[in-house]
Amino acid sequence: MYTIPEPMTRFLQFSYNSVIEFEKHIYEKISTLDNVEFHNLRAMTNITTDLDNYADSVHYHPGINKLMLENISKKTYLLNEKNYLESFEKLKTEVANYFNTEFLNVIDRYNSQK
Numbered sequence: 210m211y212t213i214p215e216p217m218t219r220f221l222q223f224s225y226n227s228v229i230e231f232e233k234h235i236y237e238k239i240s241t242l243d244n245v246e247f248h249n250l251r252a253m254t255n256i257t258t259d260l261d262n263y264a265d266s267v268h269y270h271p272g273i274n275k276l277m278l279e280n281i282s283k284k285t286y287l288l289n290e291k292n293y294l295e296s297f298e299k300l301k302t303e304v305a306n307y308f309n310t311e312f313l314n315v316i317d318r319y320n321s322q323k
Contacts, residue, residue, distance in 0.1 A: 226317065229297045236293050247288045248281050249296045254303065 239245045256262050256273060263269050280286055288296055 226301075227320070229301055233293070233297055236288055236297075240288075240290065240293075246284075247293070248284075249286045249288055249300075250277055250280065251300060252286045252296065253277075253280065 236247050
């Protein structure tokens, strides 16, 4: 689980669409396996958007583990065929809302020129 600003680091290197497409691809590959589940814990925005939950941009406080495990156990953020596309689109929207949308467009244009 990352803070909302953390994906920005990856988005500076890659187009955010590429990151989302990669994650969709991973979901589509593992969803055929009976013994694997994909939980989108980034949807726990009460955690990911509160920087007080983190020691730095990627390391959350130990108490967050309990919340994550509870949600995995309840399958609160379990992705499935009906919700996975919406889940990834929601992440794009949240990141765009968190940062200036035009800035993200500039990054996309820059990456498409590589």
